[in-house]
Amino acid sequence: MTEIKTIKKIEHINTAVDYFKNEIDEGLSSIKKSLPSKYFYDKKGDALFVKIMHLPEYYVTRSEHEIFRTKSQSIIEALHLNPNTYFELIELGAGDGLKTKELLRELNRLHYKFDYMPVDISKNALESLEKDLNKEMPSLSIKTKQGDYFEVLESLNENHNSKVILFLGSNIGNMSDDVATDFMSKLSANLQNKDKLLLGVDLIKPASIVLPAYNDSQGITAAFNLNLLQRINKELGANFDLKFFKHQAEYKESDGIAKSFLVSTKAQQVYITKINKNFSFHEGEKILTEISRKYNDEILNSILSKTDFIIKNRITDSKVYFANYILERK
Numbered sequence: 001m002t003e004i005k006t007i008k009k010i011e012h013i014n015t016a017v018d019y020f021k022n023e024i025d026e027g028l029s030s031i032k033k034s035l036p037s038k039y040f041y042d043k044k045g046d047a048l049f050v051k052i053m054h055l056p057e058y059y060v061t062r063s064e065h066e067i068f069r070t071k072s073q074s075i076i077e078a079l080h081l082n083p084n085t086y087f088e089l090i091e092l093g094a095g096d097g098l099k100t101k102e103l104l105r106e107l108n109r110l111h112y113k114f115d116y117m118p119v120d121i122s123k124n125a126l127e128s129l130e131k132d133l134n135k136e137m138p139s140l141s142i143k144t145k146q147g148d149y150f151e152v153l154e155s156l157n158e159n160h161n162s163k164v165i166l167f168l169g170s171n172i173g174n175m176s177d178d179v180a181t182d183f184m185s186k187l188s189a190n191l192q193n194k195d196k197l198l199l200g201v202d203l204i205k206p207a208s209i210v211l212p213a214y215n216d217s218q219g220i221t222a223a224f225n226l227n228l229l230q231r232i233n234k235e236l237g238a239n240f241d242l243k244f245f246k247h248q249a250e251y252k253e254s255d256g257i258a259k260s261f262l263v264s265t266k267a268q269q270v271y272i273t274k275i276n277k278n279f280s281f282h283e284g285e286k287i288l289t290e291i292s293r294k295y296n297d298e299i300l301n302s303i304l305s306k307t308d309f310i311i312k313n314r315i316t317d318s319k320v321y322f323a324n325y326i327l328e329r330k
């Protein structure tokens with residue numbers, strides 16, 4: 001029994017490293033180089049992201065937090081939850097759960113019957129979240145799941161318990177509209193008619209507000225972006241010299257998409273041992289590391305029109321910077 005478990009664990013580790021290796025190879029071998037943003041979140045990346053969330057320029061977390069702090073009761077009402085009927089509260093990409101904790105406190109106070117099931121690619125984020133919640137709300141039932149949220153979608157229809165899915169922090173904005181459409185279609189296809197999705201999205205607004213959020217004055221966002229190269233150095237045996245890459249953020253209100261890049265400041269070659277390959281960069285060459293799509297009703301409806309979801313409610317912060325939409329199946 002123990003032996004089987006050990007073998008399974010090794011297989012799992014191999015698969016995760018293989019995915020990482022293949023996705024890095026694919027991204028850096030493309031004509032327009034890119035790296036998947038989900039790999040930002042190792043232990044150091046998690047800690048840097050928590051710092052970003054508290055930066056004066058990063059309005060995203062503050063705005064959504066205001067909604068959860070002041071309107072958790074309205075959210076619960078809009079979700080039409082019954083205190084006596086069990087449901088699963090599943091959060092995709094939970095991170096440190098800062099905003100969710102406001103909702104959990106309220107649900108707990110009102111004695112709702114539910115399990116909280118945070119899903120995250122970062123084991124470290126899940127462990128800290130579970131520890132925090134056990135301390136603050138010992139009666140809360142938590143079932144964590146580590147993995148890529150694209151891969152948990154199919155497991156959602158394994159039982160018929162009512163479900164509320166949380167997808168907060170404008171995490172959906174890290175997907176292109178095509179990927180978001182595919183993701184939302186798969187998500188809706190795996191839910192039952194009574195299930196709900198609470199989706200947090202950052203709203204379109206001027207560059208003077210959006211750009212500083214992705215290029216703060218203390219350089220924390222730059223460190224977060226560059227840490228991706230450090231992670232590749234550490235985990236895949238690469239020799240990226242961080243001195244010769246710099247963070248760059250771009251946003252045009254007309255596009256509504258903030259983009260983060262790592263720019264090579266000179267012509268250089270980088271060797272990645274685990275891929276056994278050299279990658280060349282010319283001076284000024286950009287690696288796209290993250291997109292952060294901003295939304296309005298029209299953009300969201302255009303994505304949802306190709307899925308089974310419809311918008312039931314929209315709750316915003318006082319500045320109307322951020323919106324939490326409640327979606328149901330048609």
Ligand SMILES: C[S@@+](CC[C@H](N)C(=O)[O-])C[C@H]1O[C@@H](n2cnc3c(N)ncnc32)[C@H](O)[C@@H]1O
Pocket residue numbers: 037038041049092093094095096097098099119120121122125147148149150167168169170171
């Ligand atoms: C930008 S943070 C937001 C955290 C939280 N949702 C919030 O609003 O504060 C993104 C979180 O999603 C996780 N994440 C990113 N891509 C993921 C993926 N494909 N599958 C699972 N988790 C992912 C990261 O590890 C991180 O904890």
